[in-house]
Amino acid sequence: MAKFTPRVFSGIQPSGGLTLGNYLGAMVKFVAMQEAGTHETVFCMVDLHAITVPQKPDVLRHNTRELCAGFLAAGIDPEKSILINQSQVPEHAQLAWVFNCVARMGWMGRMTQWKDKSGKNAEAASLGLFAYPALMAADILLYHATHVPVGDDQKQHLELTRDIAAKFNHDYGVEFFPMTEPVIEGPATRIMSLRDGTKKMSKSDPVDASRINLTDDADTIAKKFKKAKTDPDPLPGSATGLEDRPDARNLVNIYAALSDRSVDDVLAEKEGALFGYFKQDLADLAVAKLAPISSEMSRLMADPAEIDRILARGAERAREITVPILEQTYDIVGMVR
Numbered sequence: 471m472a473k474f475t476p477r478v479f480s481g482i483q484p485s486g487g488l489t490l491g492n493y494l495g496a497m498v499k500f501v502a503m504q505e506a507g508t509h510e511t512v513f514c515m516v517d518l519h520a521i522t523v524p525q526k527p528d529v530l531r532h533n534t535r536e537l538c539a540g541f542l543a544a545g546i547d548p549e550k551s552i553l554i555n556q557s558q559v560p561e562h563a564q565l566a567w568v569f570n571c572v573a574r575m576g577w578m579g580r581m582t583q584w585k586d587k588s589g590k591n592a593e594a595a596s597l598g599l600f601a602y603p604a605l606m607a608a609d610i611l612l613y614h615a616t617h618v619p620v621g622d623d624q625k626q627h628l629e630l631t632r633d634i635a636a637k638f639n640h641d642y643g644v645e646f647f648p649m650t651e652p653v654i655e656g657p658a659t660r661i662m663s664l665r666d667g668t669k670k671m672s673k674s675d676p677v678d679a680s681r682i683n684l685t686d687d688a689d690t691i692a693k694k695f696k697k698a699k700t701d702p703d704p705l706p707g708s709a710t711g712l713e714d715r716p717d718a719r720n721l722v723n724i725y726a727a728l729s730d731r732s733v734d735d736v737l738a739e740k741e742g743a744l745f746g747y748f749k750q751d752l753a754d755l756a757v758a759k760l761a762p763i764s765s766e767m768s769r770l771m772a773d774p775a776e777i778d779r780i781l782a783r784g785a786e787r788a789r790e791i792t793v794p795i796l797e798q799t800y801d802i803v804g805m806v807r
C-alpha cells in the first residue's frame with residue numbers, strides 16, 4: 471500500500487443543539503488531535519448529510535453557523551485545522567456519485583442506521599438517506615484520510631468506507647484510496663442521558679433535562695445536574711465499583727472528562743461521598759468549564775459574516791487537497807477532462 475500523509479477527518483451533522491456529549495465525546499478529542507500536531511486535521515459540518523431528512527432552510531443555515539461557533543469555541547483553530555462545511559467543497563458530492571456506483575445495494579441495505587432511520591416506512595425515506603454512507607465514505611477518502619475519530623455508532627459506516635476503498639482499488643487495479651483506521655471513542659468518553667444512564671445523551675431526546683446543551687446558562691446546568699438520576703449508594707473507591715451503576719458511572723465519567731482526570735483518580739478523592747454533595751461539585755465544575763464556551767459561542771454568533779469568512783477560507787484550503795484527488799479519481803475511472 472502506498473504511503474499516505476497522516477491525516478484526520480471527522481464530521482458532525484449541523485442538525486441543531488450541541489450537547490455536552492458532542493463536546494466531551496468529539497470536540498475535546500478533535501482539539502487534542504489538532505494540538506498533537508502528528509496529523510493534518512480536517513473537521514467538517516456535514517450539511518449535505520443533514521438534508522437526507524427534511525430541514526428548514528433558515529434553521530439549517532443557523533445550525534451550521536452555530537456548529538462552526540461550537541468548534542471554534544471548543545478550541546479548533548482554523549489556521550491549524552481545516553474547518554469546512556461540506557457543501558462548500560463541491561468535490562464531496564462529486565466523489566459521492568462515483569462511490570454510489572462502487573457501493574452495492576446489498577451493502578447499503580445492511581446498514582443498521584439506515585434500518586433504524588427508515589423504520590417501517592422505507593418506501594418513503596429519501597434516496598439520500600439510503601446513500602448516506604457513500605457520501606460519508608467520500609468525505610473521508612476525498613482527503614485520503616488515514617484516521618477518523620467517531621462514536622461507536624459509526625463503526626459500521628467506517629467498515630463500509632474500507633469496503634468501498636478496497637473495491638475501487640481492486641476494480642480499477644490501483645492503490646489509490648487508503649484503508650482508513652477508525653479511532654473509536656472509549657466508554658469513558660461516551661456521555662449518557664442524565665435521566666437514563668443506559669441511553670446516549672442526545673439532542674433529539676424530547677426531555678430537555680436529559681442533556682446539557684452547550685447553550686444552557688449556568689443556572690440551567692446546575693439544576694439539570696442536581697436533578698440527574700442516581701442511586702442511593704455513596705461513591706465507591708474505584709471504577710470497578712461503578713460497573714452495575716450506569717447513572718452513577720455517567721456522572722463520574724462526566725466529572726472525570728471535564729477535569730481531564732481518570733475515573734479512578736476522581737474516585738480516590740471522592741470515595742464515600744453521597745451524590746447530593748458530588749452533584750453540587752459536578753455542577754460547579756461543569757459551569758466553570760462550559761460557561762466560557764457558551765459565551766464564546768454567543769459572541770461568535772453575533773457576527774455571522776465572520777463565521778462565513780472562516781468557512782469560505784476553510785473551503786479554499788480544503789480544495790487544495792480535494793481538487794487533485796477528485797481529478798485523479800476521474801482519470802482512473804475514465805472521465806474526459
Ligand code: TRP
Pocket residue numbers: 479480481482483516519605606609610618619620624627
Ligand atoms: N455520520 C456521522 C455521524 O452521524 C457524521 C459524518 C459524516 C462523519 N461524514 C463523516 C463522521 C465523515 C466522520 C467522518 O456522526
